[in-house]
Amino acid sequence: MKNYSILVFMLFSIKNMAQTDAKIKFQKNKYDLAVSYYKKADFKNALDLFSIASKLKPENELGKESIKKVDALKTILRDEALSHIVGTWKMTGDKPTWVQTDNIEKNEIEEIVEISEEKILFYEMDKKTQIKKMIKAEDLKYYNKDASDAAFSDIILSDGTIWSCLLNKETNVLRVINVAKKTETGVEKITSDNEEAFFVKIK
Template sequence: MKKIFTIILFFICFINTWSQDYKSPEYQKKRFEEANEYLKNSDVFRAAGVFQFVNELNPKNELGKISLKKSDSLRPIAHQKLKESLIGTWKLNRTGSNWGFEKTTDTINDKILIVNESEFKFYEQNIKTKKLKLIKSEEIKFSKSIHERYYSYEFVFSDNQIWHISKNEKTGELRQVNTGEQNENGRSEIVCGNLELIYTEIESLK
C-alpha cells in the first residue's frame, strides 16, 4: 500500500512539474521563436498556428498579445495560399475513410471537381460522350464559428457540412475529408470513420 502511495505521489509531482514548465514564460518564448522561424521560411500555415498556440499559453502577457496579432494577420494570407493550391480540375480516384479505401468503379460517369478562385464545382462526366453535368456548386467559404481559430482552414458547404480540403504536395492528390457539421452552437466533430474522397489532377476534360 505504501509503495502504491509513493508511485501515485510521484506521478502527481511529475504532472505538476510538467504543467508548470508548459505554462512557463521560457516555454512560451521558445514557441514564439519557433513561430518566427516558420515565418522566416515563408511557412505561413505553421507560423499562424504556432503564434496562436503561444497566445493560448498566456493571452494576457505581451508575448501572447503580439502572437495573437501575428496569427490574425497571417490567417488571410494562409487562406489565399490554400485556395491557390486547390485551383485545378480533379477526377475522383477513390473513396473511403480511415477504415480503408476503394477505387471508383463507376463505368458510366467520372466524378469531376473543378476549383476556381471562388467556387467548388462538382460534375459528372459521361465516360463515352464526355458530356459534363453540373451536380452542385459551392462557394469557397472558410469555417467561421466560436472555434474559428482551431478550424480556420476548413470549408463550410451550403448544407452546413464542414470539409477539410487540401493538396498533398508529395503525391499531387487532392484530399476532401468530412470533419463535422456547422450548427447554432458552433460545430459538431467527426473523429472516426470520416468520409474521405481522393482526387487526381487532370489537365483537361477531353
C-alpha cells in the first residue's frame, strides 16, 4: 500500500511538472511574440500579449517583466489616444452618424463635451443663442481592473459608471460604451443593452 501511494504521488508530480513546463513554454511564446510586436511599434497587440504572459505565471521572471511592460504600454497608448481626444465634441446620438435620423437636428439643445488632459466638462448649448451651460465636471480618471488588465481606454466617472472609449481617427468619431459599474460591493459588468453615445469633434 505504501509503495502504491508513493507511485501515485510520483505520477501526480510528473503530471504537474509537465503541465507547468507547458505553461511556461506557452508564456515564453506569448512574451516573445509581444516583444516582436513591441519592436514594430504595434503597441496594442504587444499589450494584449504581455497581458496574457503576465497572467500565466505572474510569479516568475517573465511574468514580472510582462507586468512592467503592460504598465508602460498602457501609459504610451493612453497618451497617444489623449492627444487625439483632447478638444470639443458634440454628441450626435446613440447610433453612428450615418444612421442618424433628422430628429437630432430638430433638437434645440446640443450636448457638448470638452475634454482636457485632466477634466471632462459636460455642457448643454442652445442652438439659437449659442449659450453654453455646464451640467457637470468630471476628473479624467482611467479605470484599471487590475495591473495585468490589457484595457487602456476605459474611464470611470464619479457615479461609478465605467465607459470604454473608442476613437475612429479617420472619421473623428468618438464612441463611448457603458461596459460596467463600480459599486460598494464590486464591479458589475454590463454585457447587453449597453448605453452608448457617439460624438464628433468640432474643435
